[in-house]
Amino acid sequence: MTKTATSNFKLIKRIKAGSFDESKLPSYSLCLQIGIRDFQFCVVNKQTGTCLVMEDYKLENIKTINTRLEVIKEIVNKHSFIGSNLWDNIKVSFKTHKFSLVPGSHFLPEASSDYLAVNSEIKTKIEEVYYYKHIASSAVNIFACDKKVISWSKERYPNKSLQVIHQGSALIEGVLKYDDHSKEKTMFTYFDRGILHIMVSQKNQLLYYNQFAVRKSEDYLKYIMLVFKEIGLSPKTSSLVVWGLLKNDAPQIELLKKYIRNISFGTKPNFLKFPSEFEDIADHRYFDLYSIFLCE
Structure with a gap:
């Protein structure tokens, strides 16, 4: 096109x-x-x-x-x-x-702004929560x-x-629907324009989600390896699934392959036809x- x-x-x-x-x-x-x-x-x-x-x-x-x-x-x-x-x-x-994930059992709708204020500055004149x-x-x-x-x-x-x-x-x-109850901890990433999203799930349960601002290939490797360590994943045995707006031979992927053994591109979601x-369109986009x- x-x-x-x-x-x-x-x-x-x-x-x-x-x-x-x-x-x-x-x-x-x-x-x-x-x-x-x-x-x-x-x-x-x-x-x-x-x-x-x-x-x-x-x-x-x-x-x-x-x-x-x-x-x-x-x-x-x-x-x-x-x-x-x-x-x-x-x-x-x-x-x-500007976001914050909290357990549903601790959530009070009237305190929404307070949860968010812990890690984000909300400009009330131009932003809504x-x-x-x-x-x-x-x-x-x-x-x-x-x-x-x-x-x-x-x-x-x-x-x-x-x-x-x-x-x-x-x-x-999308990830929890896609995960299909994997018994092993799996990392899922989405490479967006200037942002890296990282999710970890196991047995259809969300263990981790965060996003990071990225500019160069080394940034992707740095944040993924940090989360690998934090969550207790192994670069030699754990799986990394990649979606996003990138090509199959993107420099970020080539760099990751040097350090992480089990990398694969995610497919189109099975919950849609x-x-x-x-x-x-490439399946991972x-x-x-x-x-x-x-x-x-």
Whole structure:
């Protein structure tokens, strides 16, 4: 697919299945994902569990929240169907480093801001605090997201109750569904644009989740080895599964292979069906975007 661009965004990938029917939006789920560097969405037929559409936009020259919102508005306003208010449901996932996971047994909704304030500075004038109670684990994810983006989303889709989640929650739900009750501790990673997500699970239980800012190949190795040590994993015997926006021969992977024996790329999630048009996308890409569908 040829990349297309304006001054502030570039279409990286667009896939639309032949079975997508714009007249059937009321039976489709729209999953949006908003980051500092990108904007993505996918469309899932709820009745068949089939992913029908996926689009990935890279945002460029974005300096402020206002500029990012204006670019997202431009993409949506020019799009033939994403701005429709006919969807069965709409889920919005935010990529943000301002989050905190707490055990469900200790969680009090009225104290959400307090949990988050322990490790993040919340700018109350421009940020709102949300929380998501995980389905596949007892964890609650408390996170901050842009007030203006949320406000625009509610105005854009006035008749819908938006499900607001954190990117990490989508990944956690996806991993625990994908893990399939492995008896051994396994590390799962997602290589995003400038961010490394690390999860560890065992017997379908989440043991660890965190995200790290990364700039070079050595950063990926450093954080993965740190978590290996912290969780008690062995570079010689433990498994490392990799998803993300990278090529099979990426320098990060080649470096990791020198230190970790059992590395494999993750596959497309088995909780969704993918038409033949999606064969154009490497199996290890967009696992976070697809997993938004699991969050209820």
